[in-house]
Amino acid sequence: MARPWERLRRGLLLVVVLAFACGVTRPAAAAGEPVVVATIHPLTAIARELAGNWIDGHTLLPPGASPHTFEPRPGQMRTLAGASLIIAVGQGLDDWALQLARSAQRADVLLVGDEVAAAGLGIDFSGDEEHHHGEPAEDPHRHGGAIDPHVWLDPVLVRDVIAPAIARRLAAVLPGREAEIEANLRAFQEELSRLDADIARLLSFPGSKAFISYHSAWRYFARRYGLEEVATVAGFPGREPSARWVADVVRTAREHGVTVIFAEPQLSPKAAETIAREIGGRVLMMDPIGGPGLAGRERYSDLLRYNAGMLADALAAAR
Ligand SMILES: [Zn+2]
Known part of the structure; x- marks a missing residue:
């Protein structure tokens, strides 16, 4: 028998699906700025650097929660249903969101972990056995993910791979803003270069x-x-x-x-x-x-x- 939250989640997914089937209008900022939903705060923060004034940005993971232990709630599913763009890490970190994202059929889904993996810049788990100090089979990141998913914690990866990927997807949901997003990206990349130099020095x-x-x-x-x-x-x-x-x-x-x-x-x-x-x-x-x-x-x-x-x-x- 399924655990109660599992049943709840299934029920709510059904509600989302029915809402679409019945032609209910999209909630949250149906008129105006496109809704951009990221699974974790740092990805929302990066999107705001690139297009802060033109998007209705949301984070699925509530303050104080860990993406590793999180179970989504009804309000977050409603936000997802109205999204034009969903930004997640992928690589096994936020599968809970990807299951829900499938119900938001109008949304483009960007997985920044996949972008880093495709660029050949991911850290492979298999080559890293000695860092686990035993019990490597317990590592939850291994479920499904091919690379370590914590890609947003390297500012150079954000500058070179993650921010450009987010900028491209934002430009697609903000027609007419391409040049401004590009300018914001350049400014943010310069800031990240300074950040990188400061951290290296520190x-x-x-x-x-x-x-x-x-x-x-x-x-x-x-x-x-x-x-x-x-x-x-x-x-x-x-x-x-x-x-x-x-x-x-x-x-x-x-x-x-x-x-x-x-x-x-x-x-x-x-x-x-x-x-x-x-x-x-x-x-x-x-x-x-x-x-x-x-x-x-x-x-x-x-x-x-x-x-x-x-x-x-x-x-x-x-x-
Ligand atoms: Zn983690």
Whole structure:
């Protein structure tokens, strides 16, 4: 027998389908700006940089939720049904949205993870076994995805692949705005070049570059800036790690002289706190998602600056 939310979701999908079948008008900004829906805040933030004044932008993932543990709700399905463009990561991260996106038949769907994979710039999971420290089969990102889906956390990938792909799709739903979107893209790309240079400078000091993240979200960032993610607190985001996993992370932290363990606002900090206590270190926050109204974590480049600052603090503490 299906779990209650499964039944609920099926029922709501039916409602969406029936709404189309009965010719009900599209909800939310039927007149005016096209509705652009992204699964996670950073993708909405990038779309706003490129066409902020001309779109009705929405994020499916509510503030404080993790894309790894999220289950969609009725209001979000209504938003999707009115969308002209849906922007998702793909690669197994936000399958919950892709199932729903199929009901929004009028929408163009862009998967930025697929764009990165097609450009040959994805990080392959299979070549990365040693970073998992055991229990690799537990990695939820492996379900369906061929590359690590956390592609938005490398500003150079955003500059060179993700932002241009979003700009092309926005231009398609905003006829007559092509030149303006192109100009916004150029300005945003210049900002990202400055951001990249600033982060590289911030993190370019001698000494250990080993860090322990909460979950394996930072491999693209680490590859870009020469850092080494030596362990993750949660092998499976949303599930408390086993005692054996925790002991393994504690040993790795001691081996590498790591004194800061990262937590994330979207997931429980309990295991990070346990490990930090064991090694006599402390917990700092990294945030792969950010959100509206979060000071310093709303705009894309601010979010990346925030995280680079946290990593710099963690690495400085280990010296
Ligand atoms: Zn993740």
